[in-house]
Amino acid sequence: MPEILFFIFAAVAVGGAVGVVVSRSPVASLLFMVATLASTAGIFVLLEAHFLAAIQILVYAGAIMVLFLFVIMLLNLGHDYQRDIRGNVAMIIGFAVTGGIGGLLARQLGGGTAGLETNLGAGDAIDAALREYGAVGAIARPLFTDYVVAFELTGLLLLVAIVGAIALAKKAS
């Protein structure tokens, strides 16, 4: 059952991704993007990362994508778009490079992951944590203990980003 679900989510995710790249309309791209994010969230659930799946939907698909949408609408890009995919040469080069990367990744994966799965079985520990602290607690515990400094810095980063965004987007007086 999870396998089937995984392949469905994966198909939607890849399809969404392709849609993002090929859609002419930014709004369409955005909606494809939401589809990809949502299906990735589904895969997160399958991988027992419930909390992340939740904030993927809430924050990513919910907040950030809406932010994009606002911008698109604000800039009036919803219609009257033009074809902005590059020409053949750029296409060929782009495909060559990305294909190269893909090939290399495939080559790496070609060695299989069996070794990893057997040797590094942290799944039990995660399951135990999930049982003990719940989906949120399992991730919150390391976040507020070992990684608290990074966490706080992330907060600071977001603050700076907000200030910067306002400063940039504000109309020059």
Add this chain to the structure above:
Amino acid sequence: MLSALAYESWILHALIWLPLLGTFHVLWAAEDRAKWLALRWSLVVFVLSVGLWWAYDPALGGGYQLTSSLPWIAVWGVNYALGLDGISLFMVLLSTFTTPLAILGSFNYIKKRQKAFYALMLLLEVGVVGVFSAVDLFLFYVFFELTLVPMYFIIGIWGGERRVYAAIKFFLYTAFGSLLMLVGILYIYARGKALLGVTSFAFVDLLQIPLTPQEQMWLFGAFALAFAIKVPIFPFHTWLPDAHVEAPTPGSVVLAAVLLKMGTYGFVRFLLPFFPLAARHPNVVTLMLTLGVIGIIYAAWVAAVQPDAKKLVAYTSVAHMGFVVIGIFALNVNGLQGGLLVMISHGISTGALFLLIGMLYERRHTRLIKEFGGIGRVAPWLATAFVITALVSIGLPGTSGFVGEFLTLLGVFENHPGVGILATSGVIFAAYYMLPMVQSVFFNALEKPENREVRDLSRREVVILAPMIALMIVIGVHPTPLLRRMEPSVQMVLERVYAAAPPSAALIESVQEETVETVERVE
């Protein structure tokens, strides 16, 4: 008294760190106090440095004295190691002597960004004193490059119309040379590690490395190019006139008096003792002597037709440094001592000439020789000072200029009479370039109304020039105390040049084996 203060132990550090402290002090202080602060700091440094004259004892031989060493980058064997010998002693004194005078000479000249300017002047002093007192090759290189930065800004910010071009040319040209030297330094270091197992940049350690003649030749080339550009030797000299013409007066003074000496100092300090086989190779000697002689005559001729007084003096520097080069590559006591004396004398006299031309420029806002005429009538003291300095520059006996040139030429003549004769003809051409300029500027009729307004020396300017002129004459009349202090070190250099034998393959092998053994034992 000096020993009671443990003078020997701290003086060299003080000479490096005090100007640095001064740099920050000047930056911290108010804009209008900057010049006085800088002057005070540099004077303190100078007064402290005077004690070196007595602290350095030539009776102890020609090696380094007042040495002290602290580990700096221990992994690479880099030490913050300072010391003085008879050669560097006078270079340090020359630097500390020139800097306050150059600072005092810029009081009227530098109007904008005074704080930055005086801070850079002090920083420059840090660099040059460091170059002359470092006894660690790495440290030397750091200071050698450090001097570029302040000078680059001094020319680039406070210079004349084409200052940016001149500054970049100066920086790139000299940096290019020193990068090649860096390659050489690293090679020596690597060889030291491989052959002797020592990780050290200390001069004394590096001198032990048995380098093959081929290696010496290549390394000599790398080092020589760096120093030849700095000196500058004949075909590498074109940055100098540009830099001098564009540089503000104090920049020119320090450039001529001290920075050029870093090149010839490098010749004596590194080329001869580190690569003796290359340095005494007949082809190398011939090449250096030829370039030196060409420099002497060529620069004199080119100087003679310069319309710009400052450019003229810049070219005379090339000619004087040609004397130094041939003196060094005469490879005998007279030549080397003479070369060192020319360095000292040129530092003082050319420094003074640049100051004097700066004073003229402040008054007339031009340096074109034809714009002047009859200045001697309205500025007799200025004219007197200029004529005396010019005469020192052309080597009138009884002044410092003569003693150096005499010994140099004597030394060259001893080993290479033909070269000696050609080089001696330089004394004619010295008169040929200098006197017409003196005449057109200070003599002749006072025709132009602007020239009538030229003021004579102010009290500040008298204070600048008087010690320089006094020193030029004192050294000329009684140079023996200087020569006595230099001689043991010069002898040491020469002994090394002549005693060195090419290391046999067996020697290198045995050294290597020993090294391997010691390393194994240690492990």
Add this chain to the structure above:
Amino acid sequence: MLAESLVLAGLIFVIGTLGVIVRRNAVIMFLCIELQLNAVNLTFVAFSRYVGIEGQVFVFFVMAVAAAEAAVGLAIIISIFRHYETVNVDSFTRLKW
């Protein structure tokens, strides 16, 4: 499920990369970057099953950074748009020497 996840992540990443290279619309380039980030998130999560919870913690941080980046990036796009009246990156060629 690790291998499948990794293949998926690689696929999405490559598609995102292609998007960044071939599209001229700044907003869509941004979206493609988000796509790449998402692919990376997927690998983190996939590995976390075998390495430890830190993988998920990292994803959390990536999301925060993505949010910040989106905010600033979009602000920049707005700011540029005001000047050029377009979001076509070919028009923004002032960013050299």
Add this chain to the structure above:
Amino acid sequence: MRPFGLLLLQAPGLEDSQAAWEPVLPGLIILLPLLGFAINGALALAAARKSADAVRAGREFDFFGNGRAVTHTLPTWVGPGVLLLAFLLTVVNFVGMLGAELHEPVIRSYWSWITTGDLNIAAAIQLDQLSMVMMMIITGVGFLIHVFSVGYMQNDPGYPRYFAYLNLFIFFMLVLVMGASYPIMFIGWEGVGLCSYLLIGFWFSDEEKASAGKKAFIVNRIGDLGFLLAIFLLYLVFQRVDYAGIFGDAESVFVYGGPVITTVTLFFLLAAVGKSAQIPLHIWLPDAMAGPTPVSALIHAATMVTAGVYLVVRSSVLFALAPLSSAVVAGIGVLTALFAATVALRQQDIKKVLAYSTVSQLGFMFLGVGVGAYTAGIFHLMTHAFFKALLFLGAGAVIHSIQHALHHSNKDWDAQDMRNMGGLRAYMPITWIAMWLATLAIAGIWPFAGFFSKDEIIWMTGAMAGAENAPYAGLYTVYWVLALATAMLTAFYMTRLMVMTFHGRNRTGATGAEHLHEAPKTMWIPLAILATLSVFGGWINVTTDLRESVLGGFGALPMGEWLHHWLEPVTEAAHRVQEAHLGELAHAAPLGGGEVAWGLISTVAALAVVLVTARLLGRKEVPVAVEDAEPTGLSRILFNKWYVDEFYHRWVVDPVLTTSRVLWRIVDTRIIDGAVNLVGNAARAIGWLGSLLQTGQVNTYAFFFTLGVLVILAMIGF
């Protein structure tokens, strides 16, 4: 090292020779003029400052109104004063040396000047018979000229500066003759050149005068090159450069006529030629007349220009060992003497005539020392110092007076042109008489000083030509003939000068003539003293043959061959060498006849020339300079000094300047700096090519970024 303060004391030790005789404060003789220089120099600086302030305010400072400024009174006492003291001190030492029967020079070292390796040059002075003679001339004649200058320069604003330079000159001149080694001599050698430069260009606002000073200095430097090279070569041979060391070993070290000694002496000759204005470096001396006239008297007649002769005599051993060099010395000397005499025939400027006459007489001295008659050279140097100083000072007095007259008659005529003079004997009788005495002396008429000295040189030339093993005997015969001819020319041009100046009609015009006057006392007293010396100065070295003949009053002259004996310790080594290699000198001139006969012939001939010239020229009406026609033919060539200056300008000065310009404009700027800039521009071009990759398009950057990732991945992967 010995402290400086001891310069005043008689310093023992430090390589001093242990002589029987202790000189009295020899260092002080040198120091006194230096002291005078310091005082006068300070006064000059102070005065110049005042005058500069005035110039800036648009006027001239009046140093003489309402009481002379102190800067202009003090030098009157300091300038000549230090010289008088130095002279007295020299006399004391001279008297001391007279009684000492000295065979070795007395050396006093003060401190080590240059010490390095095996080179050790002490700041040492040497007192011997030769330096003593020179010191007597320098301080004695120098003092007289200082006194004369007090009158002559009285109203010059640069009065203190003038005396400062003059004192400095005496200082360097004393260093030159008293130094105990060649480098010390070289200090004085260049020092006097410097003072000459400063004094020729004394009125530096005049471009012509300033240029003349510069020319003198540069031409002198060519000679200095030879001096330096000679020192170097001597050092190479002996490893030392002091006289005592070199002369002591010279005979054993050098091969007679060998290449090394010939080279050394030829280098020295170059130096002497430069300093003593001999062909081909004579060109600076006539121009040097731009300086104040007393300067011409002191520097360019009596002392500095004779330094070359001093150098040869000082190095007499070396020259004696090099017969070729000696022959060249004599050849240059006699050619210069003849050449300059011909030029002097047609000069109109009174100082130019004297200048060429000086060059000519210096040529005689060179001829003398060239034929090995070192004493005769010094002898002529001394008598020449007397009468030529007198002639210059007399000319100075004349110019002074004419200037005055022209000034009052508002004529801008040349005050030095003899065509504007004439008939001055009525106005300036003392000067007239004194100058006639000097003229007779220089013309070589018995019993004036010049007769004995010049005749000895000519006689010795003849004797050399007939010596047993004379090298180049034929050459010396030619020299002898030329010297005789030159002596006759001398008589002619000097008489011409006297006639044009003092005889005939006065040509300054009536208003001007009223203002002609005899020189003041400070000026004519030195003239009178020098006139006395010009008459009797020659009697100290009358050769035995002459002394016993009618020319010596049959032995009535008091001191025959005194100078010869006096200088014997200095020249004996040279004479020894000569005797060994040349053998006995001839006792008859090349045409036969003894010394007495030729003495009689030459004096009668010279007298005849003087009388005939005076008679012929006395009748001729001379037009004033502005109305005179341009000279033509040979006299035009002579007037233009054989176009030597023009020749040098065309073939030396201009090519050097052109080459310099080419070197600068083409070689330096285009080629060398061009190459440097080419490298710089090449780097810049490569950078520009690289910058093409930077399109400003984000996609491209992303592409390259990705490409980079790909490469890194590939590197990890494979």
